[in-house]
Amino acid sequence: MLAQFDLAVVGAGIVGLAHALAAARRGLSVVVIDRDAQANGASIRNFGLVVVSGQEPGISRARAERTRAIWLDLAGEAGLDVLHRGKLVVARRAEALSVLEAFAATADGAECELLTPADVIARLPALRGAEIAGGLYSPHELRVESRDVLPKLTAFLAGQLGVEFRFGVAVTAIEPGAVVTSAGLVHAARVVVCPGDDLISLYPERIGQYGVRRCKLQMLRLANPGFQLGAALVSDLSLLRYEGYAALPEAAALRRRLENEQAGELANGVHLIVTQSADGSLVIGDSHHYGATPDPFGSEEVDRLILREFARLLPQVQPAVTARWTGTYSSASHAAFRDAPHEDVRLVMVTSGTGASTGFALGEETVAELFGF
Template sequence: MISRQEQFDLAIVGAGIVGLAHALAAVRRGLSVVVIDRDAQANGASVRNFGFITVSGQERGQVWRRAMRSRDIWLEVAKPAGIDVIQRGAVVVARRPEARAVAEAFLRTEMGEGCLLLEPDELRGRYPQLAGQDFAGGLWSPHEVRVESHEAIPRLAAWLAERHGVAFRRETAARSIAPPDIETSRGVVHAGKVIVCPGDDLATLYPERIAQYAVTRCKLQMMRLADPGFRLPVSVMSDLGLARYAGYAALPEAAALRRKLQVDQRDALDNGVHLIVVQSADGTLVIGDSHHYATTPDPFASERVDEIILDEFSAVFGGPTPRALERWTGIYASASDRTMFVDAPQENVRLVMITSGIGASTSFAIAEEVIDELFGSTAADARKIA
């Protein structure tokens, strides 16, 4: 049972990346923090993802700036928290002239600063691992960072506990909130303010507030492939990513690419497939993914969807496809008209939800904004953050 004596400045519900990012921003201001999570260990989207901290391709403006800031914070905390940065930078392989045109248009925007267009020969020269056929070029970005999420998230939590005194209440479900009381499955926790970061749980806390943002859930299929025998210094994407990631897809040039993909790769578009390939320290590759939307997605990973992902892998990398060692699905909260929201359901309570697949890339910056607003160092209010 939880001691009735303890009183914290801030209680956070949810120990995924969003909750941990808020814990970090709070302890940096000297606040005392307790994190409450119903699971014994991290098990949600934050440990099922690529660990791909993506900057290039994020929606132009605020989201892109948040990704830049969050990337910087990942680099600040990685070493002290014992988190390995496994890859730096990304390459988007343009398989078609229409994809190259999107990459060129991106480079003409302010987001293209520091990025480069690689001619096909240059691309193959720098990255001989990309042995597919008929590339039209590649977009190289220096901004990205890749961490191994299923190690990074527990290490971040352990470091917050050991170095910064954050208290963790695991295997503890938060049931209702009325600051300074948070009623949990293991007794009452006391905190002056509360931030709820529930991931894709749309039903337990403040369901009527969440419903206002028309949130549903998105299921993704992922695989780990055996070590292909090469080392990949950068994360890799392809044309399908240029048609999907908002920072590329919103450019006028992306319309022609989408039309071409409708003809060439209809199955991929219908299943929300785009290719991301990252490599782990042991040489294995994490690849994905797909996007299927439902209030309660079915739990089944379709072999056909995996084949579509593997076909794109093979078009980019050529050669024999390494065998799959693991397959899993992940779910995140999703809204069609926003990438996140901050709601104020009660005084001294904030509800923070990332509603697209970019939580690893943007949470640290969002958390700084929410903590500033809630503890009063800026004039912003919760609606301005959303």
């Protein structure tokens, strides 16, 4: 065990691991400290979808593109499985198709393909019978199995890059050159705090300045439907969840129609993402409820809304629900922030549920800022 590290990372979720990777690849000695025995929060309770198309134009989109490239590098280096690629956006309404047409006309949509209803069915015959106005195919997205990938990435960082992990250790304070933990002092020249949705333990006053709250989501796993997706699948409601679509002028008409036709889904922050695991099962969701401390209980009504949207898109398919869960993540009006409580300390939070999509780029930015690379 080293007596002194170049960098201590507090938090072993995907954002913390991203910072450890960026530092270790640059030859720095790194220790990662986490209070749990393994990653157990938002980083493994998600779709495992690296989203590029639909990210807010500018820095978020650029971070997603860079993060995607790093995921692909890691797929070879660390043996991380990419289960499928791309994203098929199915427009059920003419207003949704107008949003997709406007997006395709932007620089961020240039590599995407607009689809006719027949094109959509050709890409996924299981959609036959759904109301389809058209669609859009994005080639950029990647899908990994988060609950498998994080342990593999942790093992790669430890075994191949020499990162030291201290699990089951709580961090109580940050001092100049040291991290105060339940197992004693950890000496490090610089520190990055990646607290996930812990808004209280470290720097609560600084987190509070960014208006951060928690978002609770509900997700489900469905049995193997008997077909291969080939790409992630989303529908009209999702176009209001991603700024790259929602900020377009054409989205206003879609919002008005959805407010009339699917007010319950909008009130519960429900949209539809469908991804597929290696065993053929589907991960679907999700919902969004906000608060300082959201209750931990799943709502049958919210699950029903998610399943109903799934049935609208795939009316010929009725796979059984095999698992249900809730998760929480940090949420604010901006996608992410990096704060400097001290010249040698950075507080980094993704506040948009896009840690897997943008975290690796954030890690590189932070390490460059702290160490002058």
